[in-house]
Amino acid sequence: MYTAEMLSLIETVERTREKRLKEAFPRLSAAEKTNILQSYHPDHMKDSMRPVKVGPNAGEKMPHELVDVLESRSMIDVDGLALENIDYDVDVLVIGGGGAGTAAALLAAERGATVLLATKLRHGDANTMMAEGGIQAATKENDSPAIHYLDTMGGGGFQNIPQLVNALVQDAPICIQWLERLGCMFSKDPDGTLNTIHGGGTSRKRMHFAHDYTGAEIMRTLRDEARNRGIKVVEFSPAVELIKDDQGQCAGAVLYNLETEQYLIVRAKTVIIATGGSGRLHINDSPTTNHYGATADGLVMAYRAGAKLIYLDATQFHPTGVAFPEQIVGQLVTEKVRGLGAQLVNIDGEQFIYPLETRDVVSSAIFRECRERQKGIPVPSGYGVWLDSPMIEMLHGKGTIEKELPAMFRQFMRFGINMAEKPILVYPTLHYQNGGILINEDAESEIPNLYVAGEASGGVHGRNRLMGNSLLDIIVFGRRAGKNAAEKAKTVKLGKLTLEHTKSFNKELEQQGLGQRVAPILLPDYRGKISK
Amino acid sequence: MAAENKMVSIYIMGKQYEVPYGVTIMKAMEYAGYRFIRGCGCRGGFCGACGTVYRKPDSFRLKVGLACATMVEDGMHLTQIPFYPANRASYKLEELSPSLGTLLQHYPEVTRCLGCNQCTRICPQELSVMDYIAAAQRGDIEKTAHQSFDCIMCGLCASRCPAEIVQYNVGILARRLYGRHIAPRAAHLAERVGEIKAGKFNDELSRLMQMSKEELQRRYEARDIEQ
Numbered sequence: 001m002y003t004a005e006m007l008s009l010i011e012t013v014e015r016t017r018e019k020r021l022k023e024a025f026p027r028l029s030a031a032e033k034t035n036i037l038q039s040y041h042p043d044h045m046k047d048s049m050r051p052v053k054v055g056p057n058a059g060e061k062m063p064h065e066l067v068d069v070l071e072s073r074s075m076i077d078v079d080g081l082a083l084e085n086i087d088y089d090v091d092v093l094v095i096g097g098g099g100a101g102t103a104a105a106l107l108a109a110e111r112g113a114t115v116l117l118a119t120k121l122r123h124g125d126a127n128t129m130m131a132e133g134g135i136q137a138a139t140k141e142n143d144s145p146a147i148h149y150l151d152t153m154g155g156g157g158f159q160n161i162p163q164l165v166n167a168l169v170q171d172a173p174i175c176i177q178w179l180e181r182l183g184c185m186f187s188k189d190p191d192g193t194l195n196t197i198h199g200g201g202t203s204r205k206r207m208h209f210a211h212d213y214t215g216a217e218i219m220r221t222l223r224d225e226a227r228n229r230g231i232k233v234v235e236f237s238p239a240v241e242l243i244k245d246d247q248g249q250c251a252g253a254v255l256y257n258l259e260t261e262q263y264l265i266v267r268a269k270t271v272i273i274a275t276g277g278s279g280r281l282h283i284n285d286s287p288t289t290n291h292y293g294a295t296a297d298g299l300v301m302a303y304r305a306g307a308k309l310i311y312l313d314a315t316q317f318h319p320t321g322v323a324f325p326e327q328i329v330g331q332l333v334t335e336k337v338r339g340l341g342a343q344l345v346n347i348d349g350e351q352f353i354y355p356l357e358t359r360d361v362v363s364s365a366i367f368r369e370c371r372e373r374q375k376g377i378p379v380p381s382g383y384g385v386w387l388d389s390p391m392i393e394m395l396h397g398k399g400t401i402e403k404e405l406p407a408m409f410r411q412f413m414r415f416g417i418n419m420a421e422k423p424i425l426v427y428p429t430l431h432y433q434n435g436g437i438l439i440n441e442d443a444e445s446e447i448p449n450l451y452v453a454g455e456a457s458g459g460v461h462g463r464n465r466l467m468g469n470s471l472l473d474i475i476v477f478g479r480r481a482g483k484n485a486a487e488k489a490k491t492v493k494l495g496k497l498t499l500e501h502t503k504s505f506n507k508e509l510e511q512q513g514l515g516q517r518v519a520p521i522l523l524p525d526y527r528g529k530i531s532k
Numbered sequence: 533m534a535a536e537n538k539m540v541s542i543y544i545m546g547k548q549y550e551v552p553y554g555v556t557i558m559k560a561m562e563y564a565g566y567r568f569i570r571g572c573g574c575r576g577g578f579c580g581a582c583g584t585v586y587r588k589p590d591s592f593r594l595k596v597g598l599a600c601a602t603m604v605e606d607g608m609h610l611t612q613i614p615f616y617p618a619n620r621a622s623y624k625l626e627e628l629s630p631s632l633g634t635l636l637q638h639y640p641e642v643t644r645c646l647g648c649n650q651c652t653r654i655c656p657q658e659l660s661v662m663d664y665i666a667a668a669q670r671g672d673i674e675k676t677a678h679q680s681f682d683c684i685m686c687g688l689c690a691s692r693c694p695a696e697i698v699q700y701n702v703g704i705l706a707r708r709l710y711g712r713h714i715a716p717r718a719a720h721l722a723e724r725v726g727e728i729k730a731g732k733f734n735d736e737l738s739r740l741m742q743m744s745k746e747e748l749q750r751r752y753e754a755r756d757i758e759q
Contacts, residue, residue, distance in 0.1 A: 531559055
């Protein structure tokens with residue numbers, strides 16, 4: 001499937017491969033990192049953001065696409081909807097059926113709570129399913145939660161909330177053990193030792209994986225267990241507004257059945273938002289690795305209800321999205337490819353960055369290589385750089401790619417590209433919302449009885465998440481949210497249900513001349529165009 | 533698109549649309565005006581939401597693919613199968629033994645396999661589905677687990693099975709039995725969990741949590757990196 005021009009450029013990559021195998025590209029100094037981020041990372045581009053005019057974060061800059069949804073009005077007729085007609089009355093409502101939501105539901109049910117899990121698409125349709133590379137945990141003798149802590153803080157620009165990182169790294173091995181006991185098939189040696197490799201920005205090999213279907217393996221296992229436990233799940237029914245009570249506590253949500261177009265009222269003693277991220281808002285007009293439903297619904301609802309957001313001006317671009325073939329541009333090429341030794345190479349067959357710098361830095365280096373230095377490889381959508389995947393076969397033996405990266409191998413073979421023999425073309429792609437709804441180590445937001453877990457939350461990753469800390473985050477904080485929400489539910493007394501907060505938010509919008517748009521948008525609209 | 537100007541005709545549930553050549557079925561359907569509720573998930577070949585069956589004018593064969601990973605072709609007749617009813621056994625994993633008896637107790641229909649190989653032929657992941665069902669019939673849980681590992685549970689196998697087996701549910705039961713009861717436990721993991729529960733790292737982490745940004749950064753820059 002490569003063009004004749006590309007095939008001739010690949011010869012350059014092949015010519016320099018032997019030499020590069022022995023070549024260690026130097027890591028950047030702290031000053032060089034700051035410099036490259038400020039010059040090339042989209043977070044630092046002035047015209048990509050504006051201050052949000054309403055709500056708890058008024059005056060703070062965020063990407064236009066996020067501000068657009070935060071400054072939108074509710075889709076509900078707040079005066080017309082009868083909140084007294086309750087469809088579901090439960091202890092714990094979990095909003096979102098990905099990894100964080102399912103882990104939360106399992107732990108809440110285990111604590112004896114009645115649980116309802118509401119999700120926009122099918123149970124398991126989530127970024128968790130697409131996470132390929134791995135999950136971090138300091139399980140090896142030469143590693144410790146303290147080293148994991150340091151790596152995570154450094155990756156996040158030392159702006160992570162310390163209590164959250166402490167929870168993340170201390171719970172990590174416990175979570176891996178929980179998953180092992182649920183029957184997750186982590187890649188292991190015959191004696192049971194878990195296989196681990198490096199990720200960008202790790203100082204120990206602590207990336208645990210299940211081939212390159214790590215997220216899928218975790219997601220389908222958790223989903224299967226939720227089904228075994230009989231947890232009630234309503235699919236195709238996203239929450240569109242939080243409900244509070246007259247004492248200001250979170251008290252449920254309004255769901256919208258996408259298929260019957262009916263509203264459903266859920267009263268719940270505690271609510272967990274686990275709605276994931278916002279890649280499908282296409283920040284900076286970028287293609288994205290994210291699943292179809294990643295439209296920031298949880299942020300929108302929580303913001304209207306008065307929850308504070310943090311670090312939403314920090315967006316993660318994954319350095320290696322597919323740049324070619326055109327049909328799958330923007331889809332993820334897992335960091336595990338670099339973890340196994342593949343280098344990033346320009347049109348002249350030279351390395352230009354240490355391949356396992358943190359994601360923000362590697363993405364910036366690729367932008368620089370293509371824009372300023374003009375050493376990218378032309379592709380229909382712009383530029384790409386080579387990810388020299390055949391190196392993996394030379395370093396680890398023939399057949400390694402098909403064995404260790406079956407999803408990647410399959411993805412490229414579908415378009416006639418054998419990545420075990422030819423390098424692949426990559427370019428940064430919109431991947432992760434580093435920030436989100438501010439939480440504490442108990443996964444509580446600032447609104448009473450509202451918990452948040454996973455990508456929808458903010459603070460744990462600072463301004464840049466490390467590979468493998470996201471699958472970890474959803475399990476650690478999903479479990480914490482589920483456990484704490486169930487315990488809290490035992491003592492909660494709810495008052496009268498109300499949407500007063502939505503009404504006053506609508507009023508605030510009106511005063512600012514805003515609110516022409518409606519959010520959550522629930523699904524992106526690609527009708528009549530070719531989506532990114 | 534590279535070949536933007538070239539258009540092809542496809543038939544979505546019998547209705548003709550002109551769509552750009554070279555795009556995936558999913559993107560073509562959106563171009564044609566569809567806004568998916570069902571039949572679309574990860575858009576990247578991992579979730580199994582977009583199983584699609586199609587025929588092309590030059591062959592009697594019924595073909596399948598994921599809408600997110602299959603390119604449109606001129607004259608293609610297609611429909612998505614975003615849902616197919618399937619029975620699923622419920623179980624307490626911790627109480628099961630990894631044996632043939634367990635598999636047969638939960639999915640007795642695996643013995644009805646006719647060996648027609650339709651499941652293997654239809655699998656968009658190109659798994660040897662019939663082989664892993666054969667392994668399940670023999671009680672070879674390890675083989676069933678490994679051979680079904682790349683399954684995305686799209687359900688196309690079950691849609692074609694004349695013996696009415698739900699192959700992907702047999703697969704996940706085998707994988708969970710393997711992961712829980714057969715695969716060796718990680719001893720280093722159990723040891724580390726014990727250390728954490730005993731509070732071994734609390735003091736060091738408290739110190740790190742209270743450290744200034746400058747001091748943390750100094751330690752970060754100086755940390756040794758495992759080769």
